[in-house]
Amino acid sequence: MNLILDIGNSTVKVATFNANKMVKKEVVEHSQLIHHLNTINFKKGIVSNVGNVELENKVLSACSSIIQMSSSLKLPIQSSYSSMETIGNDRLANAVGAFVEKQNSNSLVIDAGTCLTFDFIDSTNCYKGGAISPGLRMRFKALNTFTEKLPLLHTSSEKSQLVGNNTNSSIVSGVVNGMVGEIVNTIASYRSKYTALTIFMTGGDTEFLQSIVGIEKNGIFALENLTLKGLNNILETNVS
The missing domain is CATH 3.30.420.40 (ATPase, nucleotide binding domain)
Structure with missing residues (x-):
């Protein structure tokens, strides 16, 4: 399962894909993201940031299987x-x-x-x-x-x-x-x-x-x- 994180100014779009097919999409508050990641089973992921560099760094530190866009x-x-x-x-x-x-x-x-x-x-x-x-x-x-x-x-x-x-x-x-x-x-x-x-x-x-x-x-x-x-x-x- 692939994890896609798109960090915006106030919220994060969290999506999972099975190969090229989207399985689920959620919108999560910045403050809840790291906790929310612990509830998702995924093999690899990518994080894109246009709104919060600090949060992006926390994600990359917390999950070694996530790459930075x-x-x-x-x-x-x-x-x-x-x-x-x-x-x-x-x-x-x-x-x-x-x-x-x-x-x-x-x-x-x-x-x-x-x-x-x-x-x-x-x-x-x-x-x-x-x-x-x-x-x-x-x-x-x-x-x-x-x-x-x-x-x-x-x-x-x-x-x-x-x-x-x-x-x-x-x-x-x-x-x-x-x-x-x-x-x-x-x-x-x-x-x-x-x-x-x-x-x-x-x-x-x-x-x-x-x-x-x-x-x-x-x-x-x-x-x-x-x-x-x-x-x-x-x-x-x-x-x-």
Whole structure:
């Protein structure tokens, strides 16, 4: 059994795989992770961290059979990215996850999480790079942080509309419609350059965005476990 740990800012996604098939997924608080590991029977594991280096070090110290996710690990895909040492683990895992889902395909992965990221893998299974911009919550927070009077809102504060008729609805319109426009325009740009493009969308805000973006209309596959699948494949590639 494979153990996959994806450490976020406040919680950890804990998944077990039997070869390439996910068996179970849980979300655990940081404070409960080490205790929770003692209840799982696994042969090998991998930990990816984007939110808590101290917790990651505790995991690695507690379990010698768990390896640390990094760009220095052997990957099942090639890469022409010029700064692999700085690439985020989630972006790399997403690229491998897309490879797992569909090989030898021009694939675009959209991750709507803390940041909005776009990552492209070409039909030769080579990771080329992509783009990074602020995610929904970061956009809302930026408007509140860098102005004196604009309130801090969330995606559920107001229903998104084109013409905001008060300050709150205007903020939601700008943030949500702006992000949707960025996604739709980026998809169109990639499709104009690459034929037979396969598009995957993942990340915490996918559920909120999918109806607005038009998942089905734009031919997007929403896969909430894409990152975990990528991490599992990287583990399989590195540990027999």
